[in-house]
Amino acid sequence: AQSVTQLGSHVSVSEGALVLLRCNYSSSVPPYLFWYVQYPNQGLQLLLKYTSAATLVKGINGFEAEFKKSETSFHLTKPSAHMSDAAEYFCAVSYYNQGGKLIFGQGTELSVKP
Amino acid sequence: DTAVSQTPKYLVTQMGNDKSIKCEQNLGHDTMYWYKQDSKKFLKIMFSYNNKELIINETVPNRFSPKSPDKAHLNLHINSLELGDSAVYFCASSQAGEETQYFGPGTRLLVL
Numbered sequence: 001a002q003s004v005t006q007l008g009s010h011v012s013v014s015e016g017a018l019v020l021l022r023c024n025y026s027s028s029v030p031p032y033l034f035w036y037v038q039y040p041n042q043g044l045q046l047l048l049k050y051t052s053a054a055t056l057v058k059g060i061n062g063f064e065a066e067f068k069k070s071e072t073s074f075h076l077t078k079p080s081a082h083m084s085d086a087a088e089y090f091c092a093v094s095y096y097n098q099g100g101k102l103i104f105g106q107g108t109e110l111s112v113k114p
Numbered sequence: 115d116t117a118v119s120q121t122p123k124y125l126v127t128q129m130g131n132d133k134s135i136k137c138e139q140n141l142g143h144d145t146m147y148w149y150k151q152d153s154k155k156f157l158k159i160m161f162s163y164n165n166k167e168l169i170i171n172e173t174v175p176n177r178f179s180p181k182s183p184d185k186a187h188l189n190l191h192i193n194s195l196e197l198g199d200s201a202v203y204f205c206a207s208s209q210a211g212e213e214t215q216y217f218g219p220g221t222r223l224l225v226l
Contacts, residue, residue: 032213038155043118043204043217051213088155099169100145100208102215104157 002027006091006105014113019063019078021108023091026072031093033074034102035065038088047089050074061085086112117141118218120205126224127195135190135221137205144210145169146188148180151202151220163188164210200225 007022025031032051036044048059055067065076074091091105118139127133139146147170148160162170163182177193192199202222206215 034213036217041220041222043219044157044206045217046214049214090157092157094213099162099164100147100213100215101159101162101170102147102149102157103159107155107157 002031002093002095002103004091004093004103004105006089006108008108009106010109010111012111012113013081015083016080019076019081019085019110021076021089021091021110023065023074023076023105024072025074025091025093027093027095029095030069031095033065033067034092034094035059035063035074035076036090036092038090038107040087044090047076081110081112083112083114086110118205118207118216120203120218120221122221123219124222124224126226128226129195129197131195132191132193133195133223134192135203135205135223137188137190137218139186139205139207139216139218141207141216142209143207143216144185145208146182146185147206147208147215148188148190149204149206149217151204153201157204161188161190195225197225199223 003026034049035047048057050067058064092102145164147162161180166182179191182188202220205218208215
C-alpha cells in the first residue's frame with residue numbers, strides 16, 4: 001500500500017540551527033513528492049516539489065529537499081532556522097494516473113526557540 | 115485576489131443538521147478536491163472533480179455529497195451531521211497534467 005511516514009511528530013530547534021524534517025514513502029513506483037507548510041489556522045502552502053527532474057529541489061523560504069530513491073526518502077532541510085519557520089509541515093506523494101490524489105504524512109510540528 | 119476561497123470559514127452546528135461548504139477557485143484550473151483534516155491534523159482526500167465529473171470518491175459516508183456546478187466551484191453538502199464530522203475541510207485545485215495543488219484557507223466545522 002502507498003503510504004508516507006514522517007519521523008517525529010514534533011521537532012524543536014534553536015534559531016539559526018539546521019532544520020531537518022524526515023519523510024519516507026512506501027510504494028513500488030516512483031511518486032511525485034511534495035512538502036507543504038501549514039501556519040496556524042491557515043491553509044496549506046507548497047514549499048517545494050519533486051517531479052522526476054533534479055533530485056535536489058529548492059523551494060521557498062530557503063528550504064530544500066533531496067529525493068533519494070534508494071532510501072525512498074525526501075527529507076526537508078533548511079540551513080538556518082528562523083522564528084517564522086515555526087509551523088506544521090506535511091510531506092505528501094501523488095502518483096501518475098491516480099487523479100492527482102495527494103497522500104499525506106502525519107505532519108511534523110516545527111518549533112523554533114530563540 | 116484569493117486563488118482558492120472557501121465559505122464559511124467557521125461553522126458551528128448541532129448534530130443532525132444539514133450544512134454546505136462552498137469553494138471557488140479563480141485560477142482557471144479544471145480539477146478540484148476536498149480534503150478532511152482531523153483533530154490530529156491528519157489530512158485525507160475525500161473527493162475530486164475534473165470538469166464537473168467525479169474522479170475520486172474515497173470511502174466517505176454517503177451523507178457527504180459534493181456538487182460541482184461549473185469547473186470553478188466545488189461545494190460540499192453534509193447531511194445529518196455527526197460529532198465525528200467535526201474537522202477542518204480544505205478545498206484545493208490543480209490543472210490537469212500539473213501536480214501542484216493549491217489549497218483554500220479551510221472551513222472549521224464543529225458539530226455539537
